[in-house]
Amino acid sequence: MKHYAHSGTSEDRADWQELSDHLVEVERLARERAGSLRLGEAAGIAGRFHDLGKYAAEFDRVLRGEPVRVDHSTAGGRALLELAPEDMKPVAEVLAYAILGHHAGLPDKATDDRSCLDRRIEDARTPLDPEWQAHLPVDFRCLGEELRSKVRAQPAKAGFDLSVAVRMLFSCLVDADFRDTEAFYDQLEGRHRNRDWPGLQGILPDLHQRFDAHMAGFAASSDLNRLRADILSHVRARAAMPSGLFTLSVPTGGGKTLASLGFALDHVAQHGHRRIIYAIPYTSIIDQTAEVFRNVLGAEHVLEHHSAIETEKAGEKGRSKVRLAMEDWAAPVVVTTNVQLFESLFAARPSRCRKLHNIAGSVIVLDEAQCLPRPLLLPTLAMIDVLATHYDCTVILCTATQPAFDSEHLRQGGLPLAGRELAPDPEALAGKLKRVGIVQGGVMDDSALVQALRGAPQGMMIVNSRSHALTLYRAAEAEGLDGLVHLTTRQYPAHRRRIIADIRARLAQGLPCRLIATSLIEAGVDLDFPCGWRAEAGLDSVIQAAGRVNREGRRPLSASLLTVFSAPDNRPPAEVAKLAEAMRATAARFPDLLDPAAIRDWFDEVYWRVGADQLGRAMATSMVFTGAETNFPFRKVATDYRMIDSPMVPVIVAIEPEALAEVGRLSVAEVPSGAIARALQSYTVQIPDRAREILRQNGKGSFRAPELRGDQFFVLDEPLLYRQDFGLWWEQAEYLSADQGVV
Template sequence: MIYAHSVTDRPLAEWETLEAHALRVAEAAQARAEAFGGGDVARMLGLLHDLGKAKPAFQRKLEGQRIEVAHSAEGARVLAGMGGFGRALAGIVAGHHGRLPDPDRLKARLATAEDMPLPDWCAIPTPVPPARLGEDSELALYRLQFLVRMLYGVLCDADDRETAAFYAEAEGRTVPERPTILTPPMRASFDAHMDGLGGGGAVNDLRRRVLAHARGVAAEAPGLFTLTVPTGGGKTLTSLGFGLDHALAHGLRRLIFVVPYTSIIEQTADVFRRVLGEDAVLEHHSNADWDGEDETEAEQRRVMGASWDVPVVVTTAVQFFESLHAARKKRCRKLPSLARAVIVLDEAQTMPLPLLRPCLAALRELMEGYGASVVLSTATQPALTKDGGFPGCEALEGAREIAPDPTRLFAALKRVEVRDAGPLDDAALADQIRKADRILTIVDNRRQARALFDAVRGAEGAAHLSTLMVPAHRRAVLANVRARLKDGAPVRLVSTSLIEAGVDVDFPVVLRAAAGIDSVAQAAGRCNREGRLDGPGLVEVFRSEHPAPPAVEQFAAIGRDVLAEGHDDPIGEAAVASYFRRLWDAYGKDALDAAEVGPMRIRGILNAIRKAGPCCPFEQIEAAFRIIPGGERSVIVWDRMWGVTWGASSDTQKTLRFGSAGAVARLVAPHSVNVPWGLWKALRDSGQVAWWMPERFEEQFAVLRTSDLYNADAGLGESGDVGGVF
């Protein structure tokens, strides 16, 4: 008898045979891949994935011998021997415990495979690629590597689930059931929630009209949609209502809601939980994730539940788009859940420009090959369609507008006056902030934001918001700001641009450092948001004394050119469309796919995939596709012995000592700061961070060693600390 899994201190009769495991994985993979027509290929991958476990050496390992025996090369070798499509699939089996390999690493892995006969239960036909892969298209090779990555996610998820299920059965444990798809009762919960909101006034009436119109469009066929509504027009709940109706009308399975920044993910997830319940919503971002890679069976069981197999997922653009171009198993497991899903890109204009073309290629593929619907939701539509003038074959097509007559909506929801305030140094800005009772100031530089806050810290209602604050801290600041605004108390908030991405606040006056038209429009969405002022709110755009980052300065320069065109509304639809046309012209096609791939530094993700041919360099693509150059590192803030209000409590720390890596990541998420690589390196080199429990987790969880660098009002860092990196 050949076995796949052993059970400690149990007789062989209770072990899992290789045949039983392969068949279970094959059936699970087939069922998961049926959503995009890949069931037959997925079943074949399931049958082959653990073929190498039949080796005598692996069987001795299961019996307790301390030997290292790889088992993934044998099944991969069978596929590679079929040539053509089979060779493209070989990396899926070879990497099913770690990552999709580059061609050279796959070749080396195949060279280690032993020649093994196929068991009788493992009848393998020659795999046939989908017909659309043979179509004459500039994106043909992109489609192929996308399919390989999707099938890889299917196999990894099926293998992990079935392994976990076997051990749960063997140990007498039950796995709690959770909802996995959108259901009619969830729509009923949404209806009840909306009926209970009530609220009068022109703005609330308009939001209800927008929602009603969007739900009327939901019966249209899956594909591309836009939701063009001025900020404050109720896009979040409208997206949820449309997503529920559209999914139930067409048999789509879930809603994936993609927000631009980690800093607002909690707000959006909380809204959805209030409507649909705790179990229906998954909040998934880098703070709550762990990208460990381990080929042990224990790790295979530990990552159970990372597959986005829930009705509603709220995630970040970084997590979403980087996963679509990933090689690691942990990130690819979730990809099959995107098939036949409603994908809402909130604040779609924030997609990363140097990676925009591969991002659009991925969205096109999800719609054309995997039955998904995509909603571009924003007040400032970034002209990503062919009709809108976007360059490149990846340009989206066939968009249908969800909102009723956006031009009239913008006119009806015009609640602010935008003025050019000219140059203002920090002293003048601080003076204006002190003189105003309720004012929001937004700058693009963290150090400037901190310095401005320090200058006005003594003024009543002074507050600070930054990505260098842990999520629990940001939530508390926003709750206090909203409460004071509601009571009419003074509020003087200084923030980085994170507040522009959907944060629900309402100020009578906003000061915004010069930026692109889209950023100015988003800032304006925090001004007179509810339309309660007698007249329009005031948005003043100023030129800072601090040099802007080059990209921001380019956006601001184009913004100034658009303002000079004399539009009736400087942040209206016509101005935004003109801004993006100018932006695409200024950037050029090559700069919209600018990442350098591999040791040869091939420019462009799409170009690198074309040059590689059928054998994609998956690891090189993953390394190159980084929305935040250099990446970010997470630093945990403890309460222990410090009295830091926003750190993880001593009770949480005790719990963590007995948790898995994934459980630790989730529990510390509200108390962790994501910092850019440069800042992380400065903290590490100056001895300000230490590894937590390295004997268990090695170098996975970094902890701030002293409370001196975390301020209870402003978060991580004092001006000038750690070499001025802050």
Template sequence: MLYNVFAHTPPKNNATKWHSLIEHLLQTARRAEIFAASFSMGNTGFVLGALHDLGKINPEFQLYLQDCNEKRKGKSVPHSICSAALLRQLLMRINDSDLELAICIHGHHGGLGEAGLIVTENGILDRWWNHPQNKNLKKMMYDALSYLGMRTPEPLPKDIFRREFSLRMLFSSLVDADFLDTEKHFAAKQARLRDNWVRPADLWPVFRSNQLQMMWRNRWRKLNKIRRRIYNLCLKAGRNKPGMFRLTVPTGGGKTRSAMAFALSHAVNNRTHGFRRIIIAVPYTSIIDQNAQVYRDIFGDNFVLEHHSQVEANESGKQDEKFLRHRLAAENWDYPIIVTTTVQLFESLFANKPSKCRKLHNIAKSIIILDEVQTLPIELLSPTMDVIKTLVDDYGVSVVFSTATQPAFDNTPYLKEFNDQGIKEIVPEPDIYFEKLKRVTYEPVRKYESLEDLALELAEIEKDQVLVVFNTRKQALELHRKLRHYGVEGLYHLSTLLCGAHRKRVLREVFEGLEEGKPVRLISTQVVEAGVDLDFPVVYRAIGPLDRIV
């Protein structure tokens, strides 16, 4: 019966290869089962995959596919509502308290809807099921169940928040499984580029070799000895069981590498747990490429995915294999190391659209490093901590709260959500290292009557390498213009007025100038303070928030 029914039209390169509906349903079911098994909901994933497109058995939908294949304008025929209505009926016989599962199928194209409008009595699915004109289609779907090897789905959690999050995870598993099987039909060559069998534990030898070489080259430097102690503490802390951790390392302590050292050690020491990827979430796009480059220098391009709004496109127009792998991996995060923004991460955790949610199931059994955690919006801390705790408790995730600014987590009412969470310190007594790595003295400078006065002082200053940080772009641009008028050498401007590619170019030239001892006068806004690793002998800072100045 199902073998002459189709899910999709033939691909362009093979006009006779129709996509069998039974094949699509079973392949999607098996993929969704594997995805959902990572959080112990494999049977539920299988059921969602097996039923999601069953409504395409409708003869009217089959005529629609024929019209599409023959380039005729056919009338679109809904199929998700039919499949979802059938699942709701089946669940009413097994466990009518889990009817919300049907919203995953109902929204697998348009997005998760409101369960109260969809699965309740007299809701969208109930009305469709009881409509007389759907009688024949209901019988066809029931008859097809014998081909699908149906299973009993695992029950959803009772807690409301965990229940809703579980639905989102299952929705993600279904959507990604559906996308991947459809892609395999329409673009088989592209689908083969997705295979990724590397896990974080496999990358430990690469990182360890690179780290040992770096430490050996700088073995006599005092700073490197401190970094080595922090590194060893990270390796030791990696032996802990999965959970929540805090990494407090001062600027200059090698936080970027130390966080990765912990994550890889944690993966190696918990092999039976099966960590699948490391996700580094950074709050600002202005610094993400810097962090990503550190990891690419260690592991190469094939294991690091940089995913955010300002990732540069391939300007040559040639989509080589590496470019395609990165583009495809950005869709579902099937990569061993992902460097992304905090916004990108939490958008996925709270979203309801298929494209945003698709990667969500791949966060299960990950190690998440939340860098510059003190920048999380205070008003969003409560829901943020709720979802983080759920990831840790139910989805095998370990989370690292990483910072270089010593937030007083335990002593402020504004960060009370971090209290009583059983967060383990990776580096005990971090105050010791803040004292040892204290390299800056703060001196109040006279109040300038105008920017002209400051410009004259900077033009005549003995030091050729100076950073000036303003609170507004207007002031930064005005000082930059005045210094340019005076013919100052090595003059640069940095702010969000520059596009991502331009900012990268400026930072690259500034880095090179500092390393080579050339004159560098950088006039910037606060964008330079968001974790950008620059080392100037003299810094002028306009009065601003204390956490920005220190």
């Protein structure tokens, strides 16, 4: 009998996809994707065997629409494990992880759950038509050689190395399977998808021309601009160095964002990388950075991908080119968040892992690298190391306060960074770019903070929480302070951009401007205040805040101060409190907190002295390869690797004409979800998942057009909960009604 992979519409099955055709095409596509990874044979065999379970007679009932369940994803892995010689068992296990996971996600090797690899292999008893043997033979020796090239000899690294090879094979298989299935149904339904992005190497001359033209627009009219130009020139001159790991240590205001982009473009030209990925720790500023890249390189070349709108939950209908590119990161330049990048690299779900093979061969710029979370540091650095060692990635750790992730300082699992600094003499740059002093203000309650702002017609005050910012703003408002501005992630990005533009205008014109903000202002927001106050936090955050004072160096250093204070009535979160305690210890030893020696001392205190257990050693060493077998807990790692402990979800605030128009288009089936999602990113506020559910239960918000869009677009239905002065109020939503007002 004939066996089919996918059903069509014809009763005589003339338009159904034969299984052998599907397996051959997925094998071809998987080999193609894994070719540059030098894993083509392994990926091809995974593609050839991934749907062997469809050779079961019972699967034909599934295709006929009968309500039966057939596990078609396990048979291929079981067949490989039975075929493999004993010494090739780990090779078969590597392929089995990918094959078993291509629908349900990468499994753990051995747990009490029946979904683990061992239990599924044991339970896979459905007989297959002998026709499946037409897909033999399998050259396990060749597969073993290929995989061996991705595993270092050191036992401490071998398990993690091999687990990443599984992830890359899984990515190639999943993308190949999706693409062939998609192509079959597109042809059947007469549909065309625009997935075409230009290759980076082909457009590189144009990108270089655009970048150079953009940089030529900066006049060398000041000492600071001349220094920025010197830094850029020095960084670009090092682009011919061998690809791998680099640091870029430039103090705030030194132009490191554009310097890193210039290096990336030149490095790609020298070494043939396939794309540039720029990762940012803060969702609150990604739209601003992406806009800079679009202006410099052209919007048609840049993909912006983060979680402001939950695009993974979009339905099939009307998926745009941008939405499709978010699946596989096929764009030449990707601007994303650390969360999206690293949680994908440690994920188990097919939808998140599909892009991994396109991360290989990239130049990856990690902006504000000091923000990599401490509890996940060792597995994160291990992943960076593997990408550079085995998958042709260049990774640039870009920061004003380099956290010494090198192996000399971090003996538990640091990176080989000696001699890989791109900046010209970071120690000297720290002195040349010093434009502000940091002083200790001691204990300051809200009353004292308001009085301090009263004495500063232009000044900023940064605190550790949205709730403290709001309380302090209310207190300053009650005191009648002029030029009062509140900036917080309670406000949606389009609103924040207008506020920031207004702040810049006020500062430039000498008008009163007293800003109360959360930490979102500390990185990537180019503001230039005469003075500022910062609630105690880690020294890295304090230094970032200091970068908003006298940023352009137009005022005397002695008059440009950032005052660090403690707020006993608004204690910081436990993690921030620990970092603040270490900052106080460093301040007791170093009179100048901007001294590079002080920064090294603080990082020693908070990173290297806490011990490997506090830096994620258990996760980094959880991937076990004994040489005879593997034990990879992919699902457990995916669950545990969370850069944000409390997931935030988007609420669309549609009170402006542009947002209202986009929300109105949600009910039009022909309009792509991706296009609407991108347009609405600027009108979303991220709030706790539980808080959004309370809004929904109490009629304050709802998912729009769920029959078309699923639960992707949650819109605020009570506009009075959004205020122009402080943004969205979601607290106590179960008690508030429209006529009660807010606070």
